[in-house]
Amino acid sequence: MEKINKITDGVIWKQILIFFFPILLGSFFQQLYNTVDAIIVGQYVGANALAAVGGSSAQIINCLVGFFLGMSSGASIIISRYYGAKNREMTSKAVHTAIALAIAFGILLMFLGYFFAPTALKMMGEPIEIFTLSLDYIRIYFFGSVFSLTYNIGASILNAIGDSKKPLYFLICSTFVNVVLDILFVRGFNMGVQGVAIATITSQLCSACLVLFSLSRTKDMHHFDFRKLRFDMDILRKIVYIGFPAGVQSMMYSISNIFIQTSINSFGTTTIAAYTAYGKIDGLFWMMMNAFGISAMTFAAQNFGAHKIDRVKKCVKTCLIMASVATIIMSGLLYFSAESFYRLFTQSDEVIVIGLRMLRFLTPMYITWVGIEILSSVIRASGDSLGPLIISAIGICLVRVLWVFFVVPNYHDIIVLIGCYPVTWVICTIAFAIYYRRKQLKWY
Numbered sequence: 001m002e003k004i005n006k007i008t009d010g011v012i013w014k015q016i017l018i019f020f021f022p023i024l025l026g027s028f029f030q031q032l033y034n035t036v037d038a039i040i041v042g043q044y045v046g047a048n049a050l051a052a053v054g055g056s057s058a059q060i061i062n063c064l065v066g067f068f069l070g071m072s073s074g075a076s077i078i079i080s081r082y083y084g085a086k087n088r089e090m091t092s093k094a095v096h097t098a099i100a101l102a103i104a105f106g107i108l109l110m111f112l113g114y115f116f117a118p119t120a121l122k123m124m125g126e127p128i129e130i131f132t133l134s135l136d137y138i139r140i141y142f143f144g145s146v147f148s149l150t151y152n153i154g155a156s157i158l159n160a161i162g163d164s165k166k167p168l169y170f171l172i173c174s175t176f177v178n179v180v181l182d183i184l185f186v187r188g189f190n191m192g193v194q195g196v197a198i199a200t201i202t203s204q205l206c207s208a209c210l211v212l213f214s215l216s217r218t219k220d221m222h223h224f225d226f227r228k229l230r231f232d233m234d235i236l237r238k239i240v241y242i243g244f245p246a247g248v249q250s251m252m253y254s255i256s257n258i259f260i261q262t263s264i265n266s267f268g269t270t271t272i273a274a275y276t277a278y279g280k281i282d283g284l285f286w287m288m289m290n291a292f293g294i295s296a297m298t299f300a301a302q303n304f305g306a307h308k309i310d311r312v313k314k315c316v317k318t319c320l321i322m323a324s325v326a327t328i329i330m331s332g333l334l335y336f337s338a339e340s341f342y343r344l345f346t347q348s349d350e351v352i353v354i355g356l357r358m359l360r361f362l363t364p365m366y367i368t369w370v371g372i373e374i375l376s377s378v379i380r381a382s383g384d385s386l387g388p389l390i391i392s393a394i395g396i397c398l399v400r401v402l403w404v405f406f407v408v409p410n411y412h413d414i415i416v417l418i419g420c421y422p423v424t425w426v427i428c429t430i431a432f433a434i435y436y437r438r439k440q441l442k443w444y
Helices: 012-044 047-054 057-084 088-123 128-141 143-159 165-188 192-217 233-265 269-305 308-337 338-342 349-382 386-410 414-418 420-443
Strands: none
Touching: 012 047, 012 165, 012 269, 047 057, 047 192, 047 269, 057 088, 057 128, 057 143, 057 233, 057 269, 057 349, 088 128, 088 143, 088 233, 128 143, 128 269, 143 165, 143 192, 143 308, 143 349, 143 386, 165 192, 165 338, 192 349, 192 386, 233 269, 233 386, 233 414, 269 308, 269 338, 269 349, 269 414, 308 338, 308 349, 338 349, 349 386, 349 414, 386 414, 386 420, 414 420
């Protein structure tokens, strides 16, 4: 058996950090992967191209891809629990079912993205000057959906069994490919937004091949064999039971953000560009929180599988403390270095001024998200995805939509619009704390 992180044994905070840092670095390279696209089009093509890559098109992509990533969390939890229980047969079935699901869903997204993208962009009020650019980008991106989803499910499998290093190596490789191809296609061949999209799906193909090769070479329980690629209906039902609510939750986040993006579109292309750049900078915080969330979920799922509930409880406390300290540091870094970050994307003073208002308003509020990330991850690891779905649907999605429809029209200001974020974070943090406390009593 290969050497892996012993999540069900040892000092908890050390085991979490051993698992956390490769995920964090992997998330960094994932963010770099996307950020390079924005930097290159913003600097060498212009603000319209920047808005096209990161505006409405990004929200549509996040909505559809995010649904699958939520579904993949169900696969990750199932695999973690079987792996923690040392059940070789069921672990293997779960791995092959998960990869089959990724390929099937990727093919579906390819068709949905191509045929429904124009309608979606029109419904979001995409400005006419960037409509064609956005459509080109989104159609090419979805053409590579199979590659993206295959890599993500493969990385989830490796994370589920405690190996967070290999996904990092694969992301470093694919990020390098993306950067080289971005420069070649955009600067060398003057392909603009289309060049960025082609570079992205090519690098995703690279990462998908690497992760499948790695899974096919291992002798451990998570070994992948193309000849065994099929759906196990019992496993699929379990993945859907846990993953579908998480997928719907992710999609609802994205849908609420689509309403917000639609409102942002009403402020004009300059504000769209500023919000796009903010989203890339803001991603530094979210990649860190994503790493904490995956760490907490994997740690909890394996210990649930091993029936070590006390370690689950200690994991929650440890992750909350570490995530809070890291958030305070990250918030300070982004707040005081805001202008330098923005100038990576654009030299437009008008864009930067608007962007600074957004960033310096939201960064002090990041601390209110910590409880949501950790508690919801552990609750899902216990097999309960419905509770987090209901809390998020009401506390985040519904409140944001109501905010856009009833508050923003009376106070048409970008800060009022994005004010819905911290309001919903606080509401959901309180709700998750109450729900976790009640769930915890049932585990003992």
